[in-house]
Amino acid sequence: MMGLTLFASLSLSAAFAGQGKKKPPVKAPPKDTKAMIAAGMKVYNAKGCGSCHKIGDTGGETGPALDSTGVDPKHTAKWFAEQIKNPKSHKPDSNMPKYDDKIKGKDLDNLVAYMVSLKKK
């Protein structure tokens, strides 16, 4: 009787140990968001967004300050990408230039990551 109980608990713990080892398949490492934001900041500066937008103390005032543009729940990555590619898609009489043929691929992804990160309160 004792022997059976011991055997049962041993095989039970063996089963649990086995479960612990079963890890999900290794996924690709998450994108390095910090690096994307840093790269996006460079795109922002290189494309002259700051001539119309202020972040911190620097920039123009033709467009809204962007310090906390990432706070609005409407402002998803997709929304920012659309705003940058074609501002008229959000505001038909927008004064902001469209950048659809000037900023694309990685540059656009990085710039969008930077916009999403702007959450000063």
Ligand code: HEC
């Ligand atoms: C010629 C001026 C001008 C330039 C250059 C400009 N923008 Fe804008 N931007 C605006 C104006 C004006 C708005 C206000 C909404 C509109 O008219 O589309 C705006 C709106 C935005 C918004 C939405 C802000 C919010 O919180 O509602 C984002 C984000 C933005 N611009 C990002 C950029 C980025 C990134 C660049 C550079 C690639 C850029 N803008 C270049 C004028 C400009």
